[in-house]
Amino acid sequence: MSAPTARDLRALLGDDAVASGSIRHYLGDETEGRGVLGRADAVCLPHDAEQVAAVVSWCYERGVPIVPRGGGTGYTGGAVPIEGGVVVSLERIARVRSFDPLLWRIHVEAGVRTADLRRIVRESGLYFPPDPGAAEQSEIGGNIATNAGGPHAFKYGVTGSWVTGLEAVLPPGELVRVGGAIRKDVSGYDLKSVLIGSEGTLGIVTAAWLRLIPAPEVSLPVAGFYRDTASGAGAIAAVLGNGIAAAALEYLDAGTLAAALATYPGELPDDPRFLVIAEADGSAPEAQRVHAELREALAEDAAAIHAPDSPAEVAALWRWRHGVSIAVTAQRGGKVSEDIVVPVDRLGEAIERTLEIGARYDLSTCSWGHAGDGNLHSTFMVDANDDAELARAHAASEELFALAVELGGSISGEHGIGWVKRDQLARQWPPRLLELHAAVKDAFDPKGLMNPGKKR
Numbered sequence: 229m230s231a232p233t234a235r236d237l238r239a240l241l242g243d244d245a246v247a248s249g250s251i252r253h254y255l256g257d258e259t260e261g262r263g264v265l266g267r268a269d270a271v272c273l274p275h276d277a278e279q280v281a282a283v284v285s286w287c288y289e290r291g292v293p294i295v296p297r298g299g300g301t302g303y304t305g306g307a308v309p310i311e312g313g314v315v316v317s318l319e320r321i322a323r324v325r326s327f328d329p330l331l332w333r334i335h336v337e338a339g340v341r342t343a344d345l346r347r348i349v350r351e352s353g354l355y356f357p358p359d360p361g362a363a364e365q366s367e368i369g370g371n372i373a374t375n376a377g378g379p380h381a382f383k384y385g386v387t388g389s390w391v392t393g394l395e396a397v398l399p400p401g402e403l404v405r406v407g408g409a410i411r412k413d414v415s416g417y418d419l420k421s422v423l424i425g426s427e428g429t430l431g432i433v434t435a436a437w438l439r440l441i442p443a444p445e446v447s448l449p450v451a452g453f454y455r456d457t458a459s460g461a462g463a464i465a466a467v468l469g470n471g472i473a474a475a476a477l478e479y480l481d482a483g484t485l486a487a488a489l490a491t492y493p494g495e496l497p498d499d500p501r502f503l504v505i506a507e508a509d510g511s512a513p514e515a516q517r518v519h520a521e522l523r524e525a526l527a528e529d530a531a532a533i534h535a536p537d538s539p540a541e542v543a544a545l546w547r548w549r550h551g552v553s554i555a556v557t558a559q560r561g562g563k564v565s566e567d568i569v570v571p572v573d574r575l576g577e578a579i580e581r582t583l584e585i586g587a588r589y590d591l592s593t594c595s596w597g598h599a600g601d602g603n604l605h606s607t608f609m610v611d612a613n614d615d616a617e618l619a620r621a622h623a624a625s626e627e628l629f630a631l632a633v634e635l636g637g638s639i640s641g642e643h644g645i646g647w648v649k650r651d652q653l654a655r656q657w658p659p660r661l662l663e664l665h666a667a668v669k670d671a672f673d674p675k676g677l678m679n680p681g682k683k684r
């Protein structure tokens with residue numbers, strides 16, 4: 229921490245808007261298990277958007293890097309202050325500014341936690357579908373900045389699909405608004421969408437207008453266990469090929485099951501090597517119809533089917549699914565986990581080749597993810613204190629990115645580029661697109677102070 233920076237920011241914002249004592253919590257995110265940690269000159273905890281604008285303006289005048297931070301659950305080191313500077317945490321800017329249940333919309337500040345938002349609207353019979361796995365800790369501002377997905381993105385789309393307007397602070401410190409409580413807007417270039425997924429490199433989101441839908445009456449998952457990847461991939465293809473409108477379509481491979489099955493909330497067959505979870509939702513008759521179709525499609529080659537139907541059992545299944553990432557980390561204490569995406573017909577091949585890559589680098593390897601979206605969390609389990617193993621895992625990740633591009637996919641389906649995938653965009657984009665990407669950054673942030681080193 230730099231004493232003069234913290235002192236000046238206290239004078240600007242008031243004592244309680246600048247962290248004192250240990251700031252360790254603000255120096256890392258979920259990439260700590262792969263050895264990523266930063267250093268900050270100060271950590272600001274502003275109370276409102278005007279204070280965010282004041283910090284950005286102060287930093288911009290002095291050439292100080294600015295690192296926006298949400299819940300710190302990111303997997304790419306996006307919120308980590310790698311080059312020092314001032315961390316701006318949105319955690320206190322967390323009010324619901326207005327909620328109009330009858331108009332299916334809500335206006336919230338960036339620091340509202342994802343799970344709280346989902347609970348608030350659910351109490352009025354409404355649904356905010358994006359459900360990234362760390363929802364109790366992640367913030368809506370972080371979800372917007374990463375354009376987060378989650379299991380139900382298969383049917384409902386990623387976070388950006390639900391944002392109708394943004395309030396943001398842009399360099400050199402101006403509070404702007406794009407879109408709002410409106411459901412359509414084609415005026416000008418789509419700057420709202422440019423900000424969504426920009427990972428804090430163009431500005432700081434301070435509030436968002438979100439659209440909502442009536443909550444599905446019923447959600448009915450089906451879990452199919454298989455003896456091998458080929459049968460599981462066949463079941464996924466059967467769901468798609470039969471035109472079954474699943475709300476979520478997830479998979480877990482053998483290594484993932486080995487890490488996570490001990491706490492599975494249901495009966496298990498002997499030695500399952502692949503799991504597919506699909507869910508039907510909607511009105512009760514619709515959900516039951518889709519559920520029956522899913523059951524039939526998944527049962528074909530399954531070793532066992534588990535179909536919980538009480539709300540408590542359904543919630544337990546999803547709680548378990550959201551805990552899988554943590555169970556995998558617990559195997560070796562750390563992990564290098566990517567989120568490549570491939571055309572859905574290449575999913576089985578990508579799962580097998582992930583294992584081949586890991587084996588070549590002598591790494592414990594597994595993958596799980598959002599099968600319907602072709603999105604794999606290809607993961608190398610590591611001891612974060614073992615530099616040689618970490619280096620092998622990072623080299624293996626490079627091969628994963630090459631694999632994604634070879635199969636016609638992308639190096640990131642939902643976690644973003646952040647710090648850990650810096651310079652990888654050149655694998656999938658030609659020079660002209662990279663030039664435009666850099667020009668957009670330059671137009672928003674001519675001094676390059678917004679989250680430097682990230683998303684490039």
Ligand SMILES: Cc1cc2nc3c(=O)[nH]c(=O)nc-3n(C[C@H](O)[C@H](O)[C@H](O)COP(=O)(O)OP(=O)(O)OC[C@H]3O[C@@H](n4cnc5c(N)ncnc54)[C@H](O)[C@@H]3O)c2cc1C
Nearest residue numbers: 298299300301302306361367369370371373376377428433
């Ligand atoms: C167990 C687990 C499961 C997960 N499952 C999923 C999943 O299913 N789908 C998925 O997409 N992700 C998933 N994630 C990753 C992570 O939760 C998401 O990327 C999430 O959107 C990050 O939100 P956050 O508030 O924690 O942001 P942070 O980690 O704090 O920041 C992420 C990025 O956004 C920027 N940022 C944060 N807030 C703002 C703001 N207000 N304005 C501008 N920039 C900002 C930061 O600078 C950084 O670049 C998971 C993570 C964990 C730990």
